[in-house]
Amino acid sequence: MIKNEREYRITRSQAQKFRVTLAHLRGEKRPNNVPPQLWKAQRAGLVSQLHDLEKELRDYELLRSGQPKVLELDSIEQLPQALIQGRIAAGLTQDQLAARLGLKPQQIQRYEATDYQTASFSRIRAVVRALGLRVRESVELAQKSGSVGQRRSGRGRTRKRAA
Amino acid sequence: MTFDAEGSLWVVGGGQCRRAQKAKYEGEFFPAPLPEGSSGKLLLEFFQTDKETGRAKGIVAIDLRELES
Secondary structure (H helix, E strand, O other): OOOOHHHHHHHHHHHHHHHHHHHHHHOOOOOOOOOHHHHHHHHHHHHHHHHHHHHHHHHHHHHHHOOOOEEEEOOHHHHHHHHHHHHHHOOOOHHHHHHHHOOOHHHHHHHHHOOOOOOOHHHHHHHHHHOOEEEEEOOOOOOOOOOHHHOOHHHOOEEEEEO | OOHHHHHHHHHHHOHHHHHHHHHHHOOOOOOOOOOOOHHHHHHHHHHHEOOOOOOEOOOOOOOHHHHHO
């Protein structure tokens, strides 16, 4: 997932290199000592990776455009990613979000680099407020007959709405 | 270790087989039959670039041809 303009520029540059190499490969003749299957596999691998990069670029561009209004999450594990997406959709840089929270820019960079693993719950609430997000969650309760540990952790459904 | 078997994954199924490959082996093969060729150079540079900073990062290289012997 692309998190900021710098990563966007780096990814765009990488994608272009993949396109150039693929165009170059089209004109190359397979060496006799390379099996046809392997020659094709090489190209397929590059195409597949290029598709991944292009999808990341499209996702970032879409978020930045402000078009998505609601992010649907399957579990609370996806909340950190939604906070990052919420920042991008709000048109805020990491530095600007840090300023809103009275934090150093490096703190937000660290939070996002580690998917908010070290952030306290109160800090996460502050980030949600600073981004102007409205989060609605539904929690599926464990059934009496089963233990919580037997349930899949991803069952709880979380909905998150950007205001 | 043979590249052909992994290569066939790429050729047959694209993205779906990449996910299967990653799930089974916890890693992916990007076949580059000629490391010094255009795709070999591209992949080496790609995986050596830190996406967050754009700077070069260290990677561990294992020469599969040496493993076979």
